[in-house]
Amino acid sequence: MSDLTSPWEMLSELIAAENSDEVIKFLDTLSPPETARTISRLTGEEQLRLLSLLSPEDAADVIEDIPETQAADLVEDMPSEQAAAIMGELTSDHLVDMLGEMDEDASRAILAKMDREDAEEARMFLEYAPDCAGGLMISEFLAYKLDDTIQDVLDDLQANRSKYVDYHVQYFYVVDRDKKLAGVLRMHDLLFPDRETALGQVMLSSPLSVSDKASLKALQEFFEEHHLFGVPVVDDGRRLVGVVLPSAIEEAVNKRKTKTFLRLSGIIGGEEFRTMPLLSRSGRRLSWLSMNIVLNIIAASVIALYQDTLAAAITLAVFLPMVSDMSGCSGNQAVAVSMRELSLGLVRPGELLWVLLKEARVGIINGLVLGLLLGGVAFTWKGNPWLGFVVGGALAANTLVSVLLGGVLPLVLKRLKLDPALVSSPLLTTVTDMCGFFFVLSFAAAVMPKLGGI
Amino acid sequence: MSDLTSPWEMLSELIAAENSDEVIKFLDTLSPPETARTISRLTGEEQLRLLSLLSPEDAADVIEDIPETQAADLVEDMPSEQAAAIMGELTSDHLVDMLGEMDEDASRAILAKMDREDAEEARMFLEYAPDCAGGLMISEFLAYKLDDTIQDVLDDLQANRSKYVDYHVQYFYVVDRDKKLAGVLRMHDLLFPDRETALGQVMLSSPLSVSDKASLKALQEFFEEHHLFGVPVVDDGRRLVGVVLPSAIEEAVNKRKTKTFLRLSGIIGGEEFRTMPLLSRSGRRLSWLSMNIVLNIIAASVIALYQDTLAAAITLAVFLPMVSDMSGCSGNQAVAVSMRELSLGLVRPGELLWVLLKEARVGIINGLVLGLLLGGVAFTWKGNPWLGFVVGGALAANTLVSVLLGGVLPLVLKRLKLDPALVSSPLLTTVTDMCGFFFVLSFAAAVMPKLGGI
Numbered sequence: 073m074s075d076l077t078s079p080w081e082m083l084s085e086l087i088a089a090e091n092s093d094e095v096i097k098f099l100d101t102l103s104p105p106e107t108a109r110t111i112s113r114l115t116g117e118e119q120l121r122l123l124s125l126l127s128p129e130d131a132a133d134v135i136e137d138i139p140e141t142q143a144a145d146l147v148e149d150m151p152s153e154q155a156a157a158i159m160g161e162l163t164s165d166h167l168v169d170m171l172g173e174m175d176e177d178a179s180r181a182i183l184a185k186m187d188r189e190d191a192e193e194a195r196m197f198l199e200y201a202p203d204c205a206g207g208l209m210i211s212e213f214l215a216y217k218l219d220d221t222i223q224d225v226l227d228d229l230q231a232n233r234s235k236y237v238d239y240h241v242q243y244f245y246v247v248d249r250d251k252k253l254a255g256v257l258r259m260h261d262l263l264f265p266d267r268e269t270a271l272g273q274v275m276l277s278s279p280l281s282v283s284d285k286a287s288l289k290a291l292q293e294f295f296e297e298h299h300l301f302g303v304p305v306v307d308d309g310r311r312l313v314g315v316v317l318p319s320a321i322e323e324a325v326n327k328r329k330t331k332t333f334l335r336l337s338g339i340i341g342g343e344e345f346r347t348m349p350l351l352s353r354s355g356r357r358l359s360w361l362s363m364n365i366v367l368n369i370i371a372a373s374v375i376a377l378y379q380d381t382l383a384a385a386i387t388l389a390v391f392l393p394m395v396s397d398m399s400g401c402s403g404n405q406a407v408a409v410s411m412r413e414l415s416l417g418l419v420r421p422g423e424l425l426w427v428l429l430k431e432a433r434v435g436i437i438n439g440l441v442l443g444l445l446l447g448g449v450a451f452t453w454k455g456n457p458w459l460g461f462v463v464g465g466a467l468a469a470n471t472l473v474s475v476l477l478g479g480v481l482p483l484v485l486k487r488l489k490l491d492p493a494l495v496s497s498p499l500l501t502t503v504t505d506m507c508g509f510f511f512v513l514s515f516a517a518a519v520m521p522k523l524g525g526i
Numbered sequence: 527m528s529d530l531t532s533p534w535e536m537l538s539e540l541i542a543a544e545n546s547d548e549v550i551k552f553l554d555t556l557s558p559p560e561t562a563r564t565i566s567r568l569t570g571e572e573q574l575r576l577l578s579l580l581s582p583e584d585a586a587d588v589i590e591d592i593p594e595t596q597a598a599d600l601v602e603d604m605p606s607e608q609a610a611a612i613m614g615e616l617t618s619d620h621l622v623d624m625l626g627e628m629d630e631d632a633s634r635a636i637l638a639k640m641d642r643e644d645a646e647e648a649r650m651f652l653e654y655a656p657d658c659a660g661g662l663m664i665s666e667f668l669a670y671k672l673d674d675t676i677q678d679v680l681d682d683l684q685a686n687r688s689k690y691v692d693y694h695v696q697y698f699y700v701v702d703r704d705k706k707l708a709g710v711l712r713m714h715d716l717l718f719p720d721r722e723t724a725l726g727q728v729m730l731s732s733p734l735s736v737s738d739k740a741s742l743k744a745l746q747e748f749f750e751e752h753h754l755f756g757v758p759v760v761d762d763g764r765r766l767v768g769v770v771l772p773s774a775i776e777e778a779v780n781k782r783k784t785k786t787f788l789r790l791s792g793i794i795g796g797e798e799f800r801t802m803p804l805l806s807r808s809g810r811r812l813s814w815l816s817m818n819i820v821l822n823i824i825a826a827s828v829i830a831l832y833q834d835t836l837a838a839a840i841t842l843a844v845f846l847p848m849v850s851d852m853s854g855c856s857g858n859q860a861v862a863v864s865m866r867e868l869s870l871g872l873v874r875p876g877e878l879l880w881v882l883l884k885e886a887r888v889g890i891i892n893g894l895v896l897g898l899l900l901g902g903v904a905f906t907w908k909g910n911p912w913l914g915f916v917v918g919g920a921l922a923a924n925t926l927v928s929v930l931l932g933g934v935l936p937l938v939l940k941r942l943k944l945d946p947a948l949v950s951s952p953l954l955t956t957v958t959d960m961c962g963f964f965f966v967l968s969f970a971a972a973v974m975p976k977l978g979g980i
Contacts (some may be wrong), residue, residue, distance in 0.1 A: 104750045105871025112872055137750065139870060229714045242696055242755070259713040260683045296558040296591070301696070322776030329783040330866070336790070337862030338855055344863050345872060346884040354891045357859050361892065364855050365899055368848045375844045383840045390829045393847045393959065394822045401792055401818050405811050408791030409798050412784070416593060417559025418566055418799060430800040437808045438815065445819055505847065
C-alpha cells in the first residue's frame with residue numbers, strides 16, 4: 073500500500089526546491105482525494121510555502137480539494153493580501169463557506185483586501201445562516217431586464233461565453249427596474265420567438281421562488297415537490313438575490329449528517345483530522361469525555377449504595393455491566409429510529425404518546441426475550457433459579473425503560489431546542505446504567521436469602 | 527401539537543367513503559413530509575385502497591413522497607397490473623430504486639405488465655449495482671445524430687416541449703450511427719450558427735464521460751474536479767446509455783450516510799419505521815442485540831475469573847463499569863475519526879502504523895488526564911491511595927488500548943471487506959470491556975494487601 077517514497081515526501085522536496093512548475097506538474101497527477109491526503113501530511117509551514125509558490129488560480133484549485141475546515145485554517149495563516157487573491161478565485165458559495173469557518177478577524181482582513189464588488193457580495197452572503205436559502209445560494213446566475221430583447225440576451229451570451237461556463241444557465245431570470253423578480257425563461261424559450269421580442273412578453277411571469285430565509289427543510293420539501301434544476305431566491309422586497317441548486321441542498325443535508333454522526337460518537341466542536349495539532353485534538357475529545365465521566369460517577373453511585381447486597385452475592389458483579397450495556401444498546405436503537413423519523417417528518421416532536429406506545433410493545437417483547445436469555449445463562453451457570461429471576465427480570469425491566477426513554481429523548485430534546493445527536497446518548501447511558509444497577513441490586517436485595525451467598 | 531382530528535383520521539374517512547375527488551383535494555393540502563406521515567399512519571389496507579382510488583399519476587405523486595422502503599412494501603402488495611400503471615409514471619431512477627427494494631418475484635411481475643420499452647430499460651438499469659454510474663444515471667436526456675441539423679433539434683424541442691419539461695437539457699449529446707457518444711453541445715451553442723449546420727460540425731468532440739461501471743467514489747471525484755451539471759455515461763462499447771447529475775451523487779452519498787448511522791446504532795437489515803409490523807421491528811432489533819449479548823457474556827467472564835479479588839475489595843465493583851464505559855467512549859471517538867478520514871480519502875486502509883502513532887499520543891494524554899481524574903475521585907472517596915492507583919492506572923491503560931484499537935479497527939475491517947459501521951462498535955466494546963475489567967482486577971490483585979478490604 074505504501075510507496076517507497078510517499079507523495080508528500082516528493083512534494084515536500086519540490087517545495088523545498090521552490091520549483092513551482094514541477095510542483096504544479098506533480099499536483100496534476102493526483103486525484104482530488106490524493107491531493108487532500110498529500111497536502112494534509114505536509115507540515116503547516118510547507119503548506120503555506122506551497123500556496124505561495126502557486127498562482128492564485130492554482131492555489132484555489134488546491135484549496136477546493138482539501139476539507140473546508142483544513143482549508144480555512146490554512147488560509148487564515150497566510151498574509152491577508154495573498155489569501156484575498158486566492159479566495160477571489162473561488163465560487164461564491166465556496167468562498168462564503170470558507171469565510172464562515174474562519175475567525176472573524178481573519179475573514180474581515182481578507183475581505184478588506186478583496187475586489188470591492190466581490191467583498192460586498194460576500195459580506196451580504198455571510199449575513200445569512202449557512203443552512204438557509206441565503207447561505208446556500210450562488211450568485212452565478214443570469215438575470216435580464218423586462219425590456220431587454222431576446223437578441224440582447226443572445227449578444228450577452230455570445231460576448232461572455234467564457235465567463236458563463238460555470239453559470240447555472242438552465243434558466244434565465246427577468247427582473248423589473250427595482251430588481252424584483254418578474255419572470256423566468258427556459259433556454260429554449262429563446263429559440264422560437266422573434267429576436268426583437270422583449271423578454272417581458274415571452275417570459276413565464278410570477279415564477280416559483282423561495283425566500284432568502286427559507287430553511288434547509290423547506291428547501292428540501294420544495295425540490296421534492298418541484299423537480300426543478302434550480303430556484304430563484306428573493307429577499308423581503310422580492311428582489312432577486314441568488315439561485316439555489318438542488319445539489320447544494322443535498323450537500324448541506326450531507327454536511328448535517330456528518331455533523332450528527334461525529335457528535336453521536338463524541339467528536340464535538342467541528343471535525344477532527346489526525347493532521348491537526350495534538351493538543352487541540354486531545355483537548356476537544358477530553359471536553360466531551362470529562363462530561364461523561366461525571367455522568368458515569370453519578371450512575372455508578374447506585375452500586376455504592378448497594379455495596380452490602382453486592383458483597384453478599386458477588387456473582388451479581390458479573391451481570392451488572394451486562395445489564396447496563398445491553399439496555400444501552402436497546403435504547404440506542406430507539407434513539408436512531410426516532411432521529412430518523414424526525415428528520416423525515418414521519419413523527420412530530422409533540423407525539424410522545426405515540427412513540428411511547430410503539431416502543432412499549434417492542435420493549436416488552438425484546439425485554440422478555442433478552443431477559444429469558446440472560447436469566448437462563450445465569451441460572452445454568454450457578455444452578456440458582458433466583459439468580460436467573462433477578463438478572464433476567466432486571467434486564468427485561470431495564471430494556472423497557474431504555475427503549476421508552478431512547479424513543480422519546482430525541483423528541484423532547486428537539487422541543488427543548490437541544491441537539492439530539494449531542495445529548496441523547498450520554499443522557500440515555502447514564503439513566504439506563506443507573507436503572508440497570510438499581511434493578512439488579514434491588515431485586516437481589518428483595519430475595520437475598522434465596523440467593524444464599526452465590 | 528395534535529389536532530382534534532388528525533389528518534390520517536380525516537383521510538381514513540374519505541377513503542372509507544371512496545370519495546376520490548375529496549381524497550385528491552385533501553392530499554393537495556399536505557406538504558410532502560405531511561403526506562408521508564399521514565399515509566404511514568393508515569393501516570396497510572387503507573393505503574392499498576387509497577392508491578386504487580387515485581389515478582396512476584396521482585398515485586405516483588403519493589409514492590414519491592413516502593420513504594422508498596415503505597413505498598416498495600406498499601406497491602408489492604398491489605395487483606401487479608395496477609402497480610405497473612403507477613410505476614410507469616415514475617422517473618427512471620425512482621422506478622429502478624423502487625424495483626431494487628422489492629423482492630425479485632414482485633418486481634418481475636410488475637415489469638411483465640409494464641410498457642415494453644420502459645420495462646426493457648428498467649431491466650437494463652436493474653443490472654447495475656445501485657451505487658455505480660449505471661445505477662445512478664437517468665434516461666431522460668436528449669441525444670441527436672451527427673448529421674442532424676440545428677433546425678432538426680429546434681423542431682424536436684418545439685414538438686416535444688411538454689415531454690422535455692423534466693429533462694436534463696443543460697447539454698445535448700450527439701451520437702454516431704452505432705449510438706457511440708461523439709460529442710456534446712451546450713444549449714447556447716445552438717443559438718448562433720446557421721440553422722442548417724450539422725451537429726457534427728459545431729459540437730465539442732470527445733467530451734468528458736464516465737463508464738457505466740464507475741463507482742460512487744469515482745463519480746464524486748469527477749464532479750469535484752469538473753464543475754459540470756451532468757456527465758454522459760457510456761457502456762463498454764462507448765455507447766451513450768444515460769446521464770448522471772451531481773444531485774444524484776449527493777443523494778447516493780446521503781443514503782450511504784444514513785445507512786452508516788443506522789448500522790452504527792444497531793438498526794440493521796434496512797430502515798425501521800414505527801409503522802412497520804411489530805414483529806419485524808422487534809425481530810430485526812433482536813438479531814443485533816443477541817449477537818451483542820454473546821459478546822457481553824464473553825467480556826463479563828473476565829469478572830467471573832477474578833471473583834475472589836472483587837469479593838476482597840468490593841468497592842472495585844463501583845469502578846468496573848466506569849472504566850469500561852469511559853474507554854468505550856474514547857474508542858468510539860477514534861472510530862469516528864477513522865471512518866471520516868477513510869471516507870474522505872485522507873487515510874488509506876493500509877496506513878495502520880500512521881494511525882497508531884497519531885492515536886497513541888492522544889491516548890497517552892487523555893488516558894493520563896482521565897486516569898488522574900477518576901483515580902483522584904477513588905482516592906478521595908475511600909482515602910486509600912492504592913485504590914486511586916488501581917482505578918486511575920486501569921483507566922489510563924485502557925484508554926490507550928481503546929483509542930489504538932478504535933483508530934485501526936475501521937481500516938482493518940475495510941481491508942477485510944467488512945462494514946466498519948456494523949462491526950466496529952460491538953467489537954470495540956467487547957475488547958475494551960474485557961481489557962478494562964482485566965486491568966482493574968489484575969492491578970487490584972497485585973496490590974491486594976494494600977487495598978485491605980475496602
